[in-house]
Structures are given as C-alpha cells and as structure tokens.
Amino acid sequence: MNPDLLPERLREAISGDLAPVKPLPPVWTRTLYTIALTAGGLALITAAFKFTLRPDMGELPMWLSWGCTTLQLVIGVALIGMALREAVPGSGVPPGATALAIATGVFMQILVGIVTWMHSPGMPLLEGVGLAKGMSCSIKDAVLALPAMVTTLVLVFRALPLRPSIAGLLGGSGAAVVADAVNHIMCPMSDLRHVLVWHTGVIFGLMLLGWGIGKLWERRRYR
Amino acid sequence: MGVDRQAEEQRLIELMIGYQKGRMDDFEGLYAALKQPLLRYLWTFVRNATVAEDLLQDTFLQIHRARQTYTPPRPVRPWIYAITRHVALMHLRSGRRRKEMLANDQLPEIPVPPEMEKLADRATLHKMLAELPPHSQEVLMLHHLLGMSFEEVGQILGVAAGTAKVRSHRALKVLRERIVEREGGDS
Numbered sequence: 001m002n003p004d005l006l007p008e009r010l011r012e013a014i015s016g017d018l019a020p021v022k023p024l025p026p027v028w029t030r031t032l033y034t035i036a037l038t039a040g041g042l043a044l045i046t047a048a049f050k051f052t053l054r055p056d057m058g059e060l061p062m063w064l065s066w067g068c069t070t071l072q073l074v075i076g077v078a079l080i081g082m083a084l085r086e087a088v089p090g091s092g093v094p095p096g097a098t099a100l101a102i103a104t105g106v107f108m109q110i111l112v113g114i115v116t117w118m119h120s121p122g123m124p125l126l127e128g129v130g131l132a133k134g135m136s137c138s139i140k141d142a143v144l145a146l147p148a149m150v151t152t153l154v155l156v157f158r159a160l161p162l163r164p165s166i167a168g169l170l171g172g173s174g175a176a177v178v179a180d181a182v183n184h185i186m187c188p189m190s191d192l193r194h195v196l197v198w199h200t201g202v203i204f205g206l207m208l209l210g211w212g213i214g215k216l217w218e219r220r221r222y223r
Numbered sequence: 224m225g226v227d228r229q230a231e232e233q234r235l236i237e238l239m240i241g242y243q244k245g246r247m248d249d250f251e252g253l254y255a256a257l258k259q260p261l262l263r264y265l266w267t268f269v270r271n272a273t274v275a276e277d278l279l280q281d282t283f284l285q286i287h288r289a290r291q292t293y294t295p296p297r298p299v300r301p302w303i304y305a306i307t308r309h310v311a312l313m314h315l316r317s318g319r320r321r322k323e324m325l326a327n328d329q330l331p332e333i334p335v336p337p338e339m340e341k342l343a344d345r346a347t348l349h350k351m352l353a354e355l356p357p358h359s360q361e362v363l364m365l366h367h368l369l370g371m372s373f374e375e376v377g378q379i380l381g382v383a384a385g386t387a388k389v390r391s392h393r394a395l396k397v398l399r400e401r402i403v404e405r406e407g408g409d410s
Contacts, residue, residue, distance in 0.1 A: 092381030
C-alpha cells in the first residue's frame with residue numbers, strides 16, 4: 001500500500017482520534033430497545049398520573065378496544081423503526097414509503113375513531129367543557145408520547161441522519177401513533193369532533209415537532 | 224454481482240471492521256480503495272478537481288466521525304457514498320459554488336465501460352455526460368460508470384431501487400438523444 005495516498009492533514013486528524021468504536025446495532029435491535037424503554041415509560045406515566053381504562057370498555061368488542069390498540073401500536077413501532085433506519089447513511093427510507101407509512105398511521109387513527117364512535121357514544125360532549133376536555137386529552141396524548149419520542153429521537157440523532165427532518169418526522173409520527181393507541185383505551189370520549197380535533201390534532205402536532213427538531217439538529221450539525 | 228465485485232465488497236467490509244477496531248492500516252486501505260471512485264462521484268456535483276479533492280478530505284473526516292454508524296456485514300459502499308453525497312450537497316448549499324465554477328472547470332479522467340463506449344467515442348461521452356443535469360449525471364455515474372446495482376444506487380439516493388432504475392433509463396435516453404443530435408449536427 002502506498003502511504004503517500006493519504007494526505008498528511010487527514011492522516012493526522014484520523015490517527016489522533018482512532019479509538020475503537022462499537023458498531024451501531026441493527027435497526028431491529030434498536031427498535032426493540034425503544035419498545036422496552038417506551039413500555040417502561042408508559043407504565044411509569046400511567047401509574048404516576050393514575051390513568052384508568054375508559055368507562056365504556058366493556059361495551060366495546062375486543063377487536064375494537066385491545067385489537068385496534070395493538071394494530072395502532074404495530075403501526076407506531078413500524079414508524080419508529082423507519083425513523084431509526086433513516087438515521088443510518090445509505091439506508092434511507094424512500095419518500096413513497098415514508099408518505100405511505102405516515103398516511104397509514106393517521107388514517108388508522110381516524111378510522112378507529114369513527115368505528116369507536118359508531119359502536120359507543122362514550123361520554124357526551126357537553127356544551128362549554130369541550131375545550132377543557134379536549135386540552136386535557138391533548139396534553140395526555142403528548143405526555144404518553146414522551147417516552148417513545150425521546151427514546152427514538154435520542155437514538156436517531158446519536159447516529160448520522162442525512163435527512164434529519166425526515167427522520168424526526170417519522171419519529172414524531174411513530175411516537176404520536178403509539179400514544180394514541182394507548183389513549184384509545186383510556187379516553188372516555190368517542191365524539192368524532194373531539195377525536196378529530198384533539199387526538200388527530202396531536203398526531204399532526206407531534207409530527208411537526210419531530211420535523212422541527214430534525215431541522216434544528218441539521219442546522220447545528222451541518223452549518 | 225460478479226465474483227470480483229463480491230470479493231471487493233468483502234474486502235471493504237473487512238477494512239471497515241478493522242477501521243472500527245482502531246487500525247490505521249485499514250483506514251488507509253479504505254482510502255486507497257475508494258479515493259478515485261469517490262473523486263469521480265464528487266466531481267459530478269462540483270465539476271472542479273481541486274474542490275473535489277477538498278471535499279474528499281471532508282468526506283473522510285465525516286466518515287471518521289460517523290464510523291460507528293456502519294453495521295457489519297452490510298455493504299460498505301452505499302454507506303460511504305451516501306455520506307459523500309451529503310458532503311457534496313452541503314457544500315453546494317453553502318454558496319461557495321459559483322466562484323469555484325468560474326475558477327475551474329476541468330474534466331477528470333473517467334473510465335467508460337464498454338456498453339457506454341458503444342454510444343460514442345470516449346471524449347464525446349465525457350463531454351456529453353458533463354453537459355447532462357447533475358441528477359442525471361449522478362445516477363449514470365453510480366450505475367454505469369461505478370458499476371453499482373440499482374439497489375445500491377437507491378440506498379445512496381434514498382429512493383426505491385425501481386425509482387433509481389427509471390432515473391437511470393431516462394438519463395441514458397437523454398444522453399443517447401443528445402449524442403444523436405450532435406452526430407446529426409456534425410454531418
């Protein structure tokens with residue numbers, strides 16, 4: 001090998017910082033790690049805030065309560081996996097797959113909301129308290145999204161996302177869908193206006209937040 | 224993928240593993256193996272040999288900072304080319320491009336595979352390639368000149384393999400049309 005091939009400046013920079021590094025685990029391992037931390041975080045939050053199951057849980061068929069929650073969790077985890085994949089150079093998620101996955105997450109949330117509303121009216125939407133109820137549900141969704149959001153974004157930005165805003169968008173969407181999946185069996189209200197404004201709204205808000213964090217990270221790292 | 228290509232990829236994986244373990248020799252081996260193809264790839268973005276040389280060093284510094292993000296035994300080249308592409312795009316965004324383009328516009332020596340030499344002589348091909356839009360040039364460079372599969376090209380560009388294939392076919396079609404136009408004009 002001809003050592004002259006390597007410029008001296010580069011050789012100095014590299015040899016001065018050549019500590020062995022541990023390769024990043026595969027995406028599926030990092031996804032499992034995220035699931036474990038998210039599950040732990042959700043258990044802690046549920047216990048700390050004394051969140052309980054929705055009062056009409058018994059009226060909902062199993063497929064609509066636990067079934068839909070499981071389905072949404074699977075979609076949320078898939079989105080998180082895609083965010084973690086996007087964080088590694090050379091394994092970026094194609095734009096079509098990104099759009100399809102995010103659209104599926106939002107569509108499923110709306111569909112579950114509609115079907116739940118058709119099966120059980122839940123707690124009525126009382127005149128004058130809709131805003132307060134809605135705000136409290138949105139905050140609950142955001143709090144429930146925290147463990148997945150933080151874990152995913154930390155793992156994403158510890159790698160090297162070349163499109164950080166896309167990775168953030170996927171991570172935010174995944175965390176939001178996971179939070180909504182959990183809140184589906186907790187929120188006592190089925191009214192479609194409540195679901196579409198306060199629950200779907202949070203999903204879009206967290207998507208935007210993930211995208212924005214990605215943009216900020218990009219500015220700090222690459223500018 | 225041919226046997227040579229598999230052997231080359233395997234060698235790159237071994238070098239990358241050694242480099243992650245902290246072996247300078249393996250980093251040098253990686254640099255020696257990838258210097259020329261990466262310079263050619265960088266040239267498609269900046270069209271300036273001196274700037275491409277500078278960006279090559281920036282690329283290897285980025286590779287060094289992100290070396291833990293490579294997971295063996297995944298192919299090394301999509302990982303490295305994706306980082307290279309990003310370094311080039313960041314450079315283009317930085318606004319230093321215009322001055323450099325005016326200062327220097329020489330063409331590096333690019334090896335042309337036989338299937339592309341059928342289209343025209345080497346000098347004409349080089350000239351016509353350089354006149355293509357950067358995104359067309361990039362995909363032709365990666366697939367036809369650097370010999371990457373569409374799957375690898377897709378991984379580097381962050382698109383599906385099918386999309387990479389479509390882009391390559393379109394770019395080749397444009398190249399053929401321009402060569403025919405040129406030949407028509409010459410005669």
